[in-house]
Amino acid sequence: MSDNPASAYDMSHVEEDEERRTLAVIVDNEPGVLGRVVGLFSARGYNIESLTVAEVDRDRHRSRITIVTAGTAHTLEQIEAQLLRLVPVASVTDITRSKRGIERELALIKVAGEGEKRVEALRIAEIFRARVIDTTNKSFIFELTGASDKIDQFCALMDPLGLVEVSRTGVLSIKRGAEKG
Amino acid sequence: MEMQTKPKAKTDTDQMTGAEIVITALKEQGVEVMFGYPGGAVLPIYDALFTEPSIRHVLVRHEQGAGHAAEGYARSTGNAGVALVTSGPGATNMVTPITDAMMDSIPMVVLTGQVPTHLIGTDAFQECDTVGITRCCAKHNYLVTDVDELARTIHEAFLIATTGRPGPVVIDIPKDIQFATGTYVGKDGIHKATYKPQTDPDPQAIKRAVELMKHAKRPVFYTGGGVINSGPEASESLRKLQKLTGFPVTSTLMGLGAFPASHEDWLGMLGMHGSYEANNAMHDCDLMICVGARFDDRVTGRIDAFSPGSKKIHIDIDPSSINKVIRADVPVIADSGNALDAMIKAWGKAKPKDISDWKAQISGWRARNCFAYAESENEIKPQYAIERLYELTKDRETYISTEVGQHQMWAAQHYHFEEPNRWMTSGGLGTMGYGLPAAVGIQAAHKDALVIDIAGEASVQMVLQEVSTAVQHKLPIKVFILNNEWMGMVRQWQELLHGERYSHSYSESLPDFVKLAEAYGALGLVCDDPKELDGKIQEMIDYDGPVIFDCRVTKAENCLPMIPSGAAHNDMILSEITGDEIDEAGRKLV
The missing domain is CATH 3.40.50.970 (Thiamin diphosphate (ThDP)-binding fold, Pyr/PP domains)
Incomplete structure (x- = not known):
């Protein structure tokens, strides 16, 4: 008997680097389709870092689900194959692997404060090209679009200035160039 | 009960109640036998069945029985098994057979009754979220909320259940939909744009596979349930290809019968309780031709010691099976019968390589007579x-x-x-x-x-x-x-x-x-x-x-031979359990 037994249940000896990937999953917009996709991830132990979904083609009832996930090369290959196994999934595109992906996220950020902190918050918002979409004497709501790390950075700077609440869409992605998919 | 009383257009034969649509669609799909158990939420369908002479309904005693009966029917005929049960407990009792059919790729269509649409979500009597519960254990499922979609849904369900990698499909039909009048559509032209299983192999992959087969010194066919699911013609093709090549054949539990057990090149089943010769052939082969099997943990044993010196050809209709557990050198995504036929064609009139040394080695393993047991005159072994x-x-x-x-x-x-x-x-x-x-x-x-x-x-x-x-x-x-x-x-x-x-x-x-x-x-x-x-x-x-x-029978007889959890194919227990076969890490596996 070996010192290092392993089976399908014990693959911990395989140490591979995890990669972060953004997947665009085009699905038939039918009831429960999001549940199928999310259920697959939880049932098979895959990660979801971010997920967005909306109908993108009303005539064909197609929705686009953007999933940011992380896993080893082997896991990522399985994720794609398992997604395609779902009946309402039309296509899966690995935007990250295409190396032509653009990612954006939209955030609504509420900051409350008075005096110098309020002025400083506005000044930083200007640098980040965040728009003020609501204001009171004591607060602002900023709208900010950009890559996720830009939003992270903005929130970090707002934190000492009275950050109250953040609402984010999650990552959206699309490939550069003239072609579809 | 809310009954939609759209006037029935008596002259128009494609107008009928939801319950009649169900029966008509099943008949069009060629269903002769179904297994079921009535209850409040399927009574309209049972009423339509009452006077239907061409569908034989087998009344079971528990819904789980209906599901497994439908599986047995499907597996023994190659047609989809059909089960009809009521909402709530009727549906939850079906969860085990649905999962079973999913795991073993058995084509099955399960019709479940549901509470009327206006009661869905109110915790009504015998209500459960059937599509939610069965979402992760069925190949696909539907909740029908429009009677005009019912016929199309049933036909689509049969298409999905029986094509590609077969599996169970659940159709949840609220009671008001069964009463409502709608339009029947036939099965012709029914398709689903997002569902396109690949059934024909890539010719390049077949070429590479056959090239490897022509040069293999220690080849083995490892076949599975996919050959059975492909239909009796696939078993014929397997036999033909084996005859051309002379390669030895082993099979998973699910694949038994695709290759005749009386054949001299039959190695018996492989895996945890498989034969010594099959498992050793798998371990020592230089070419493994996996046809419609999925490298289940009961088959592979210890992954990092699995057939270390072989190239692996993996034929599977489900792309997610490829590289899931074991890396394939030549993946072939196809219906196993189509792939076997393409391989027969690509093999042509080639003369098989002399593999008599390999067969002699196999004979040596076979001589261990691994299924032997101590006979008894007094007890039935x-x-x-x-x-x-x-x-x-x-x-x-x-x-x-x-x-x-x-x-x-x-x-x-x-x-x-x-x-x-x-x-x-x-x-x-x-x-x-x-x-x-x-x-x-x-x-x-x-x-x-x-x-x-x-x-x-x-x-x-x-x-x-x-x-x-x-x-x-x-x-x-x-x-x-x-x-x-x-x-x-x-x-x-x-x-x-x-x-x-x-x-x-x-x-x-x-x-x-x-x-x-x-x-x-x-x-x-x-x-x-x-x-x-x-x-x-x-x-x-x-x-x-x-x-x-x-x-x-003898009470404490052990089932041997056995590959203990966490062990490799060439590390079998043959005749006696001593208690120290499995180490600490192996004990944690199942």
Whole structure:
């Protein structure tokens, strides 16, 4: 008997680097389709870092689900194959692997404060090209679009200035160039 | 009850109630037999069925029985099995068979009643979220909320259940939809844009595969349930390709029968309780041709020691099976029958390489006679019971189902199959209680065949009430129980893994199976003497009706050979368990 037994249940000896990937999953917009996709991830132990979904083609009832996930090369290959196994999934595109992906996220950020902190918050918002979409004497709501790390950075700077609440869409992605998919 | 009373256009034959749409669609799909149990939320469909002469409804005693019967029907005919159950508990009782069919790729269409649409979400009587519950265990499912979508949905469900990698599809039909009047559409032209299983192989992949086959010195075919699912023609193609190449063949539990067990190049089943020659051939081969199998953990054993020196060709219709567990050198995504046909064509008139050294090595392994057991004059050895059952039934049209456990493995080892679709067992999910209702389903499809459920006394009690179904519907199934009073496989693992501490694996207060059979109106037989066994088995076969056969066998017999969890193919326990076969890490596996 070996010192290092392993089976399908014990693959911990395989140490591979995890990669972060953004997947665009085009699905038939039918009831429960999001549940199928999310259920697959939880049932098979895959990660979801971010997920967005909306109908993108009303005539064909197609929705686009953007999933940011992380896993080893082997896991990522399985994720794609398992997604395609779902009946309402039309296509899966690995935007990250295409190396032509653009990612954006939209955030609504509420900051409350008075005096110098309020002025400083506005000044930083200007640098980040965040728009003020609501204001009171004591607060602002900023709208900010950009890559996720830009939003992270903005929130970090707002934190000492009275950050109250953040609402984010999650990552959206699309490939550069003239072609579809 | 809210009834939609759209006036029925009497002149227009495609206008009918939802319930009538269901029956019409099933008829158009060629359904002759269905298994079910009525209840409040499916009464309109049952009403439509009442006067329908062309669909035979087999009333079960528990919805799980309907599901496994539909599976047995499907596996033995190649057609989709159909089950009809009510909402709530009717649907939840179907979850085990649905999962079982998913794991073993069995085509099945399950119709469940649902509370009326206006009550959905109100925790109504016998309401449950059927599509939510079955989403992760079915190939696909539907909640029908528009009667005009009902016919299309049913046809699409059959398409999805029976094509690609087959599986169970659930259609949840609220009661008001069954009453409502809508338009019937036929099955022609029904398709789903997002569902396009790849059935034809890439010619380049076939070329590469055949090239490897022409140069292999130690090849082996490793075939699985995919060959059975592809239809009897795929088994024919496997036999043809084997004849051209002369390669030895092993198979998974699910693939038994695709290749004839009487063939000189048949190695027997592989895996945890497979043959010594099959597992050693897998370990030492230089080319593995996997056809419609999925490298299940019961087959591979220890992954990092799995067939270390071989190139692997993997034919599978499901792309997610490729590289899931074992890396394939040549992946072939296709229906296994189509791939085999393409390989036969690509092989052409090539002369097979001389592999006599390899065959000699295999003969050496075979000479170990790994399924041998200590015979007894006083006790019926379970292996002996299966051997005798085989000898006395092999020349008939016989179908075998099993429950799950030691008896299942002994059946796989000692009963031999020459044809596909003759062996029905719960492989992936390992469902105790599968075999008896599966036998009901098989017998409903094959009226004059001999259908035997090889059972254990523990498993058989899980869905035992279906004996009543067999009696009612005059389905003369034979339930052949290897009764050792233990949950035998649990007992064996406790001996192997837990220092012979037999925690809750002994069944006290077993029923008197003979009286039980009689209580149901079946014949009960009991035998504990090897000398009387043949006569009793013959009596079972000759009896025109359901039989429960209580075959009292050696109590503490272990099922061997065995690859312990966490061990490699060439590390089998052959004849004796000593208790130190499995180390700490292996104990944590299942």
